[in-house]
Amino acid sequence: MTTAFTLAATDGAARAGTVHTAHGQFETPAFMPVGTKATVKLLHPDEVRALGAQVILGNAYHLHFRPGEDVIEDLGGLHAFSGWDGPILTDSGGFQIFSLRDTLLAVDDDGVTFRSVYDGAPERLTPEDVCEIQRRLGSDIAMCLDICSPARAPRAELEEAARRTLRWAERQVDAPRAPGQLRFGIAQGGIDPELRRRSIEDVVALGFDGNALGGLAVGESREEMLETVAWSAPLLPADRPRYFMGLGDTDGILGVVAAGIDMFDCVLPTRTARTGSALTASGRINLRNARFARDPRPLEEGCDCPACARFSRAYIRHLVNQQEALGLRLLSLHNLTFVHRLTAGARAAITRGEFAVYRAAALERLAAGPQEDPWDR
């Protein structure tokens, strides 16, 4: 196996590197926009590329049901199907299966039975099945099927989930793959120091191409999450990519990057956009607010995204209020641009050895909140 990760710089625990995949490389720290159903909602792949994304996510659970991995394989795989020719990571569906609790029917050591969210039909998936789905999808990075418990779940539940996750990981590490496909293991264990440490050691020992922390940012406090990632990220092998599953806000991203995490993803930037809000360095603004009705300024001063380059808050507010999709599209472009600018800035700061300063400045600006609005009437 060739090396999937090369390290360019470190700054404390923070790292800047490159992940190499069958469809090209991406620089880390990397935010991965979520394209659950083979599309980053509302956006053309060229737009996603242009705003700085180098790797995107797909979801094996959703694509298994609609349109089906057989259809996507027939059409040449997920890259050809979706028109995104860069790296794609597919989530296994573990999060979906175990977080949609009313659709969960049974879990045993062999696999999991649940109802499809699409039509309620019962479905049985084993770890091997999920590997096979991802092989047929042809993603560049396939995630293991794991059992994702809320971080605050009872210890016995966390322990059982970690045990099964490990048994399943053992069956997936050598399962058939698409050409060049990498496979990442996932450690569970919530915020319990002993369980988390043991899960990391066990999963890491299996020798996956990369390793992920799962089951965090799902119920625990921000403080608990940051504390856990601070000591656990360094336990993941330094010569392989480290992935924190599900994180997309400024404070969280900079926190896990500080701990040595390389990759993260979240629906937050695009979902926030679809509720009519913009992410900015000084916090979130809700375009439905009446004070933007005649605001001629861009969503964020100095932003070079396609929304800020051409359109006013007033126009975007009008579009949002009138349920015109262009409004949500422009907000999606802005929010993803914002997160990628934050991440690119983090990488540059790590390279210069100034990540702590960068992080502190960003958090200070965020805490200060929106400045007084000189334009406001």
Added chain:
Amino acid sequence: MTTAFTLAATDGAARAGTVHTAHGQFETPAFMPVGTKATVKLLHPDEVRALGAQVILGNAYHLHFRPGEDVIEDLGGLHAFSGWDGPILTDSGGFQIFSLRDTLLAVDDDGVTFRSVYDGAPERLTPEDVCEIQRRLGSDIAMCLDICSPARAPRAELEEAARRTLRWAERQVDAPRAPGQLRFGIAQGGIDPELRRRSIEDVVALGFDGNALGGLAVGESREEMLETVAWSAPLLPADRPRYFMGLGDTDGILGVVAAGIDMFDCVLPTRTARTGSALTASGRINLRNARFARDPRPLEEGCDCPACARFSRAYIRHLVNQQEALGLRLLSLHNLTFVHRLTAGARAAITRGEFAVYRAAALERLAAGPQEDPWDR
């Protein structure tokens, strides 16, 4: 006043020309995509431009209520507000006021009272009000407020509508305008030869910068519409643009172009897209149809639109079925590209003196329907 229209070629009654406006010129025959609420639904203005559109529509009725002409004026007018810097024609709202019959409260010689479709509040608009709205919007071509009756309405109703439309036109011809704004008159009269002829003569006599046929394609048969436009279009002055209000299908477009019409508009290409269907030279295809589930071909072979250049029918079908906006966006791009290709082809054929051949070939291909599907299973 400078000339708003220059004629480049004629072929029978069909014309190829150029309309000159304060925000640049556009070539005719011209299809105008509909951007009712200051956005061609789902699309960025650069995309609309790139697919061949040179002029778009806005709607004074909708923009008056949301966000209001005062807001748009504050933001620098409709061009600056919406990010489209080319020619914009604004419809007066007459069609909306008179076609949404349950919101109509009273019409008299002075104006019209109706309920807003947004909140049901009563609203009174005079012809002068509508001119003022369009002046403040700053569109390049302002349409007169007229009374649009269904073509099959009783003769007395048509006659009364045409009479009031004329009285109103007299009050609008010299009303204040935005700098360089053109104003078009509208002839009514349904398909009644006497009423239609009289309305045309009366409106034309007022000397508008361009003239429109209103109240057609609203209830009469296609045959009746084509027969009416065939004799009435040539009654409109040859040295000014002629606009057929509301038409966007292949047969209709080529029919009115043959009669000497220069401009037309319709929601059909974009609305059809939003129902999940694509326009092609051999007819409409509904992407929800199961036979497209694994179809690797583009929406239309040989099409150079952004959808056909990259994506399969199978992928677009998946997006449509999953209510992913990118699917409707790609279909909108394709359908507008299709109509602009048809219109550009008509212009080229007129210039070569081969419009009749062009029209016959297009109608023949349409009548033949989709070819046998060699790929279909």
